[in-house]
Amino acid sequence: MFTHMNRLMTLMIVIVALVAVGCGPKAAPPTSVLDTPEYHYNQGLKFFAKEQFDDAMREFQRAVDLDPKSPLGYIGKGLVLGQKGDFKAAFENMEKAKSNETKGIEARIGMIRLYGLQMVKEPGKAKGLIKDAESEFKTANAKEPNNARLHYYMGMAYKVDLDFDKAAGMFRTVLDLNKDFTGEANAEWALIQKIQRAAPGTEIGKKIALIDKIDRADVAALFDQELNLEKLFTKRGPKTYDTTFKAPPESSTQFSPDKTVKMEAATDIKDNWLKASIETILKLQVRGLEAGPNHTFEPNKRITKGEFAVMLEDILIKVSGDEKLATKFLGATSPFPDVRNDQYFFSAVMTVTSRNFLEADKATGEFKPGDPVSGADALLSIREFKNQ
Known part of the structure; x- marks a missing residue:
């Protein structure tokens, strides 16, 4: 009787399991030899790298449809969802990928990438995420210690966590392995070295260091936070005097300047996270970084190398008190093939390059005044300025 009951129970369990399997998602039939999860996953990664996220999601979903038991499609979907800020769904997909992964470490690399994305998009929740990424790395590294992609993406996670020493170590490992991602790792390693210098x-300086093309708000923050410009002007800059008209105490005039409504220096910085630094720099009236006549600062406008040169020259003149710098190179021949001596930034370019605040292209000799300025390059200029 007992044996008969056991057999019935076993049979029921098998039936339930078979029903569960039958009710699960069925794989779509491939339409060609290239219609595989691997192909669509790799295509999706290419779209993801180009920031074509909808196209990437389409490819990743096809990978899932072709094989619901493969981790690849879920990894890709997790990355796209994370990029779009839906981290709940992103981690659900990545956990599904981990549970489906019977060999390899692709899902754990995906987890590390997802933690890095969350650190960027949700900085308020970033604390502790690097530990989670390190945990994934430790497990994956035990399986495949020579996986270049694993070290590269762990380096990227350290980079966004602003741990530049550990990031450099990971990128260096990728270069030493000399397998995949050597070009990408070399570029990142060079950037980290520049930031470390x-x-x-x-x-704030560390965060701006990672920006490829800085804007006017970023520059204001660097001048305020890294150069401490207000203190520098107070300590070494020229004295200012109040030369505005003052009515005699006995004057019977009814006009009260202190009671007039004064318009803000910049009306478009109210919600900018760098508002305090912008307001500080506006008071210092750095040439090229003032508000316009319509009282707008344009905080999100990217600056060019020529504009940055003008700002640096103006600060140098005010700090040194040497106003002759503004006309020192008047009429001089330009050593740069892309800078004429009649352009408004010519003198500034000559001044900053002669002091190594900024450099011309070593291969072509061009200054490239219209190029954007990276956060790392701006910080190097400020470092050199402070050293002099």
């Missing part, structure tokens, strides 16, 4: 001393 610039040695940003503030959290």
Whole structure:
């Protein structure tokens, strides 16, 4: 009787399991030899790298449809969802990928990438995420210690966590392995070295160091936080005098300047996270970084190398008190094939390059005044300025 009951129970369990399997998602039939999860996963990664996220999601979903038990499609979907800010769904997909992964470490690399994305998109929740990424790395590294992609993406996670020493170590490992991602790792390693030379001393400086093309708000923050420009002007700059008209105490005039409504220096910085630094720099009236006649600062407008040169020259003149610098190179021949001596930034370019604040292209000799300025390059200029 007992044996008969056991057999019935076993049979029921098998039936339930078979029903569960039958009710699960069925694989779509491939339409060609290239219609595989691997192909669509790799295509999706290419779209993801180009920031074509909808196209990437389409490819990743096809990978899932072709094989619901493969981790690849879920990894890709997790990355796209994370890029779009839906981290709940992103981690659900990545966990599904991990549970489906019977060999390899692709899902754990995906997890590390997802933690890095969350650190960027949700900085308020970033604390502790690097530990989670390190945990994934430790497990994956035990399986495949020579996986270049694993080290590269762990380096990227350290980079966004602003741990530049550990990031450099990971990128260096990728270069030493000399397998995949050597070009990408070399570029990142060079950037980290540049940031380390610039040695940003503030959290804001470290964050701006990672920006490829900085804007006017970023520059204001660097001048305020890294150069401490207000203190520098107070300590070494020229004295200012109040030369405005003052009515005699006995004057019977009814006009009260202190009671007039004064318009803000910049009306478009209210919600900018760098508002305090912008307001500080506006008071210092750095040439090229003032508000316009319509009282707008344009905080999100990217600056060019020529504009940055003008700002640096103006600060140098005010700090040194040497106003002759503004006309020192008047009429001089330009050593740069792309800078004429009649352009408004010519003198500034000559001044900053002669002091190594900024450099011309070593291969072509061009200054490239219209190029954007990276955060790392701006920090190096400020470091050199401070050293002099």
